[in-house]
């Protein structure tokens with residue numbers, strides 16, 4: 001009593017690392033005066049059967065299992081006990097699962113409490129993680145839309161797989177590119193999953209890559225990366241009065257909102273806080289009606305026919321964004337809320353980098369609502 005269960009978990013963990021390995025079940029006894037603390041040893045994940053065989057229970061003692069220090073342990077265990085009998089057993093009701101006990105570092109713990117005195121008898125078992133999960137990619141297909149030509153070192157897309165196993169020895173993921181016709185142009189960073197360009201390939205065709213994620217024991221999953229190369233001159237840029245993180249998080253909904261509003265397919269090229277895609281070095285920000293502190297995020301995209309592959313000319317898209325402003329705004333506000341405003345930004349000709357011209361603005365008025373008046 002009194003001592004926090006976490007304290008004895010730590011103490012006992014240290015103790016039993018010395019050399020205290022049993023095979024289960026372990027025979028234990030109960031002490032209703034001062035309590036006992038017994039490390040039961042280590043067992044493989046998936047173990048099913050008896051864990052703790054309690055003997056020599058003083059007659060008339062009433063015992064109850066207690067899972068307060070590990071509520072998630074209760075799902076695995078049952079306590080088989082009859083008050084008039086001097087033996088009791090703690091056994092699994094479902095095979096042990098290391099993945100379900102990651103919060104406790106793979107330690108299963110419980111105690112048996114003497115009802116009359118409230119004294120606890122702690123037990124802990126370390127679950128050895130097995131490699132029973134393969135990595136799984138978050139997406140079966142990644143699409144990387146890239147404008148212009150590719151050059152050495154350019155990032156293409158970052159893929160991500162997750163391995164549900166509890167320990168690094170079983171869940172560490174290594175990414176690799178499977179050999180295809182185009183794989184010599186690209187590489188994947190083994191630990192991060194960042195796909196990038198390795199050879200200065202210049203203008204290349206649209207290509208499909210296969211990336212594999214493997215755990216340290218060879219369990220693996222594969223995903224497809226489609227690299228779509230577009231012409232820079234077709235890229236449309238809009239700016240939104242939103243934080244970049246918000247736009248990145250909602251980029252799929254935003255793409256779908258633009259598709260509904262415009263009636264074309266939308267391929268997002270980039271979401272950035274600078275007007276990155278066209279890489280203008282001498283960009284001058286024009287703060288129109290928005291205050292200097294208004295967040296501003298640039299979204300570049302290319303529109304294509306919904307049922308075909310033809311690219312819609314940039315000027316056509318820009319015109320529609322201005323003409324159908326009300327419609328586009330309504331769709332975008334569904335995603336970002338009623339404060340969303342956008343501007344169509346034009347970079348002018350690529351050959352003469354110049355000051356961006358705001359073609360139109362959909363912020364005719366800013367209504368300042370005083371917080372005090374609400």
Ligand SMILES: *[C@@H]1O[C@H](CO)[C@@H](O)[C@H](O)[C@H]1NC(C)=O
Nearest residue numbers: 027053054055056085086087
């Ligand atoms: C209690 O456990 C002991 C040791 O395992 C065993 O010899 C005895 O038969 C058991 N008694 C009962 C009632 O199960």
Ligand SMILES: *[C@@H]1O[C@H](CO)[C@@H](O)[C@H](O)[C@H]1NC(C)=O
Nearest residue numbers: 204205206228229230309311
């Ligand atoms: C890539 O595919 C898109 C859509 O199919 C097409 O419009 C574009 O021209 C292709 N790019 C290249 C470099 O072939």
Ligand SMILES: *[C@@H]1O[C@H](CO)[C@@H](O)[C@H](O)[C@H]1NC(C)=O
Nearest residue numbers: 134212214217218219220221
């Ligand atoms: C990937 O997993 C499959 C079984 O799903 C196996 O046959 C193959 O050898 C593994 N590949 C590698 C490179 O480990």
Ligand SMILES: *[C@@H]1O[C@H](CO)[C@@H](O)[C@H](O)[C@H]1NC(C)=O
Nearest residue numbers: 243244245246247248249250
């Ligand atoms: C974007 O999503 C991540 C993860 O879901 C979250 O941590 C982050 O706060 C989100 N950012 C914004 C600006 O909503």
Ligand SMILES: *[C@@H]1O[C@H](CO)[C@@H](O)[C@H](O)[C@H]1NC(C)=O
Nearest residue numbers: 263264265304305306307308
């Ligand atoms: C495009 O295809 C969809 C179904 O795939 C169809 O409903 C729609 O009418 C088509 N649009 C055009 C312009 O052909």
Ligand SMILES: [Ca+2]
Nearest residue numbers: 133165170215
């Ligand atoms: Ca694994």
Ligand SMILES: [Ca+2]
Nearest residue numbers: 130132165166
């Ligand atoms: Ca496991």
